[in-house]
Amino acid sequence: MQLSVKQIRKQYAEVLAVDDVSFEVKSGEIFALLGPNGAGKSSTIRMLISLTYPDTGVISFTNIEGQKITKLVSGDFGYLPEERGLYQESNIQDTLVYMGQLKGMTKADALEQANMWLTSFDLAERQKDQLKTLSKGNQQKVQLISAIIHRPKIVFLDEPFSGLDPVNQEKVISFLQLLRQQGTTIILSAHQMSLVEKLADRFMLMNKGKATLYGSIKDIRQAAQLGTNLTVTFSDPVSSGSFLLTEQIMQVISLDTHTIQFTLAPSCHVPQLLQSMLTEHQIESLQTEQPSLHDIYIDSVKGAA
Amino acid sequence: MDKVLLVARWEFMRNFKWKQELIGYFLMLLIYAAIFAVQMWSQSSTQKTVNLAVIGQLQTELNSKFVPSSLDTSVEEQQLFEKMAELSLDGVLKVEQSDEFTLYIAQQSVWQQELEQALIADQKDILLRAMDISPEQLKKLQNPISLTFVNQAEEVVGSSVKVLGLLAAILSAMAVFTSFGLSLTSVTQEKQHRITEQLLTCISHQQWVDGKALGLCLSSIKSLLTTCFMMAIVFTGIAVFSDGGGESMHVSATVVIQILIFCVLGVLFWNYVFVGFAATIDDPNHSGKTGLMLLPMLPVMLVFIVMGEPNGQVAKVLSLVPLTAISFMPMRIASMSVPVWQVGLSLVFLIAGVYYVRLFATRVFRAHITLFGKEPDWADIWRSMLKSNP
Numbered sequence: 001m002q003l004s005v006k007q008i009r010k011q012y013a014e015v016l017a018v019d020d021v022s023f024e025v026k027s028g029e030i031f032a033l034l035g036p037n038g039a040g041k042s043s044t045i046r047m048l049i050s051l052t053y054p055d056t057g058v059i060s061f062t063n064i065e066g067q068k069i070t071k072l073v074s075g076d077f078g079y080l081p082e083e084r085g086l087y088q089e090s091n092i093q094d095t096l097v098y099m100g101q102l103k104g105m106t107k108a109d110a111l112e113q114a115n116m117w118l119t120s121f122d123l124a125e126r127q128k129d130q131l132k133t134l135s136k137g138n139q140q141k142v143q144l145i146s147a148i149i150h151r152p153k154i155v156f157l158d159e160p161f162s163g164l165d166p167v168n169q170e171k172v173i174s175f176l177q178l179l180r181q182q183g184t185t186i187i188l189s190a191h192q193m194s195l196v197e198k199l200a201d202r203f204m205l206m207n208k209g210k211a212t213l214y215g216s217i218k219d220i221r222q223a224a225q226l227g228t229n230l231t232v233t234f235s236d237p238v239s240s241g242s243f244l245l246t247e248q249i250m251q252v253i254s255l256d257t258h259t260i261q262f263t264l265a266p267s268c269h270v271p272q273l274l275q276s277m278l279t280e281h282q283i284e285s286l287q288t289e290q291p292s293l294h295d296i297y298i299d300s301v302k303g304a305a
Numbered sequence: 306m307d308k309v310l311l312v313a314r315w316e317f318m319r320n321f322k323w324k325q326e327l328i329g330y331f332l333m334l335l336i337y338a339a340i341f342a343v344q345m346w347s348q349s350s351t352q353k354t355v356n357l358a359v360i361g362q363l364q365t366e367l368n369s370k371f372v373p374s375s376l377d378t379s380v381e382e383q384q385l386f387e388k389m390a391e392l393s394l395d396g397v398l399k400v401e402q403s404d405e406f407t408l409y410i411a412q413q414s415v416w417q418q419e420l421e422q423a424l425i426a427d428q429k430d431i432l433l434r435a436m437d438i439s440p441e442q443l444k445k446l447q448n449p450i451s452l453t454f455v456n457q458a459e460e461v462v463g464s465s466v467k468v469l470g471l472l473a474a475i476l477s478a479m480a481v482f483t484s485f486g487l488s489l490t491s492v493t494q495e496k497q498h499r500i501t502e503q504l505l506t507c508i509s510h511q512q513w514v515d516g517k518a519l520g521l522c523l524s525s526i527k528s529l530l531t532t533c534f535m536m537a538i539v540f541t542g543i544a545v546f547s548d549g550g551g552e553s554m555h556v557s558a559t560v561v562i563q564i565l566i567f568c569v570l571g572v573l574f575w576n577y578v579f580v581g582f583a584a585t586i587d588d589p590n591h592s593g594k595t596g597l598m599l600l601p602m603l604p605v606m607l608v609f610i611v612m613g614e615p616n617g618q619v620a621k622v623l624s625l626v627p628l629t630a631i632s633f634m635p636m637r638i639a640s641m642s643v644p645v646w647q648v649g650l651s652l653v654f655l656i657a658g659v660y661y662v663r664l665f666a667t668r669v670f671r672a673h674i675t676l677f678g679k680e681p682d683w684a685d686i687w688r689s690m691l692k693s694n695p
Contacts (some may be wrong), residue, residue: 049506051675061688085499090319098315102308102507146503 001076001153001185002027002231003048010043017043018054018056019209025187025202027064030180032196033189034293036301042082042188044206045156049079050189063153071155075104078147082158084140084187088132091144092123095131095148095221103150108148112151117145137168143174148179155179155189161195173199180199193294203293205300212300217293226261226291226299227251230270235282242280248273258284312516313523318554320524330535337539341546355598356393357418358385361400365427371420373398385409396420404428455671460693469556471612472536473564473635476529478605480572481631483525483577483687485601491521492583492674501674502560518576563648564635570655571631574662576599581666584674585681592680604629608636615640625651665690 003025010018018040025031035043046052048059050071061069085096087095093114109296121141123134131139140163148155160176162168174237176186176199190196196203203220205213213220227250240254243262251263264270270288277283291299328441359373360382367373388394389411396417397409406424410417475483504513510647577598586592607629611620615637624633624647634651637643673681681689 046502051502051505073394077506079503081499081502083499083502085495085497087319088494088498089499098311099503101311102504107461266354 001061003187004058004060004062004155005048006058007058008044008047008054010040010047010052010054012043014210018047020057021204021206021209022057023211023214027087027185028180028183030176030186030188030199032200032203033187033206034191034193034203034297035189036041038208039206040209041206042158043209045079045158045187045189046237049156051076059088061154064190069104074102075150076103076153078150078152078155080147080155080157080160084143084163086131086139086143086146089130091128092131092134093127096142096146103152105150109294113149114145115147115153121145127182134164137164140164141152141171144175148184151182154185155188156246157186157189160188161190161192166300169195171186192291193297196292197293198239204296207301213296220293221291221297222266224291224296224299225266226296227265228268228270228291229287229289230262230264231255231287232260232274232277232283233285233286234260238281284292309516309519311593312508312513313520316491316520317523317527319491320521325532330531333535335539336563341543345546351415352638355420357420358388358394359400360385360397363400364403364431367420367423367427370416371423377675400541403431409673445580469560469639471636473639474605474608474612474632476533476606477568477571477631477635479517479532480525480568481528481601483528483576483597484521484572484576485599487521487524488517488576489583489586489589491517492525492580493586494590496584496587496674496677504673510674511667513674514577514667514670516579518573518663518666521580522569522573523577525576526569529568543554546642560638563638566652567631567634567638570652570659574627574655575631577659577662577666581644581662581669582686584670584672586678587680592608594680599615608632612636612640622649625654626659627655627662630655630658668692 005024006022007020008018008022009016009020017019018064021040023031033044035041043052047054059070061072063069068112086099090098096114096118097107097110100113101107105113115124115127118127121138123138123141126134128137134142144160146155147157157176160172165171173195176188179186184274188200197217202216204211204212205220213223215223235258237257240252240260243249243252243260248265248268249262250265251261253261255261255265262273264273264284274283274286284303316414353370355371357367357371357373364374382397383397385397386409387440387518389397389409392411395410395414398420399407399409401407408417408420433440438446496503508516582594582597586594604623607619607623611617611623611633620633620637623629624637624643630651634643634648638648668691669686669689672692673686
């Protein structure tokens, strides 16, 4: 299932929630919407699943057969809303079966899927318990199961990592990777940059309703124009003053008497730079570090502020 | 339709906690049995004879329950009061004049009223003799005419029509209030637990409202029928254990079916109202709109006012209005033989009422079920009722 969004816009009273946003999601990929609170991520997801409708712009899906669809039907997609909630007083298995049936499954199929997922999330023994008796992390797992119990072709997850401890975050990552292996297209929104960076195939950074950066991590790094960090440890003591700022070297910071950190421009040719350094100094070790998504995200938000 | 039935089943089963209900009904039966047993015990253990010290001269003899020991005035009252305190005497009756008495007692008991009645009866006899009136003449004076009521509606409706009318009104009111509680809890809980968005990705607003109204209606009717069943058990029990004192109640099947149809449609009507309005409430404990949900109190209160005149103008008109039909028509059907055209017209109005209330309730529900925080004001609700498109 592919998704194409063209110039969508959504205004609530005085607030422009989404402003001229366009992007595409390929079949079977994990696509992440990133941005601070109020950036327009949840509003975008709500429009994608027709909970609300864009004031202008076009949203269309292309199914495996190549047919264009303007609105998804309930059996085709799964949704984990930002505001979590299921029936607290009802038993977990009944709730999952009910949600599955509402999404078009037979009772037997829903029961089988519910049991399979509960087992894989170590919740099989709790299937007859009320949801409210589970910890927050386990409730979140049940929520996830409820979103994908009907084997949807495309899944929308609004902040799937919020409220989870690191162990459960890793479990959710494995779960999403498993879904991707099964060919499910996943669109998620998140704040946890480090988690999303290793999980998603492509990203869109949003701020104040607008898309600020969009593409793969490589595209985004290139577009963000943030330099790579090169940390060099020299055999002899050196000072940062011995290196001049050039078009290629954007920043020089002395970390200790022997170690200097250079922030290099994206256009910098590193071997050439190192060669020129070696003419004057002996290098003991060196390390390069690409700007993380977190750095790009912070820079993008700051830049827009 | 499948999804409507799924939601209806879910709502019904969510409120159907059979273990708790069985325990509740068992306790209710136990309480009825305990009340009945204590009543019987109290009747059987009433004091058989009363030892009464009489100071002065009684002009007549008291009935055999009272064992008076006449004393002359030389006996010290204080001595009698001491005996009474020791409970060897039940009371001291002082004859002040032939028609004026003072009764001293150590503790209150039922026999004291009986003694008063006995003294009044004796005094009446004395007065009648003095006026030279025979008991037959007195009876004639007290009941100068004889009027027998023949309620021809009993032939159609069955016996005990008054009881049945009252019962029908109470039970239909009970079903509406059960619906009120269930729908308010059900909708606001889903809002508070943030289930709304997930459900709306699976079902339409219309399916959700229909399923909910239907499921909650079934829950209320189930409560109503179970209560009827329990009442039948209790009445049968009373009839069996009270020496045939319980009146057998004959009700025709047509009447029961007619009442049931109005109950079901009326409860469905009110459930749509409740489900629609509940969507505008975030927290029932702090909402200013919960008061409006008490609107069904109106037909219930009114029905008790006009119950004595089931064929009066007020009862006739209000049994045709969909808002009040649930209370008035079952009461009228149970109390009298209602003309078929009135039953039919009321049914048509009620069905039309259900259709329109469903339409408006869904519009209100659709506009407010996903909104949290600031509750809509009345103007917002009115606008959403008139807005046909999302």
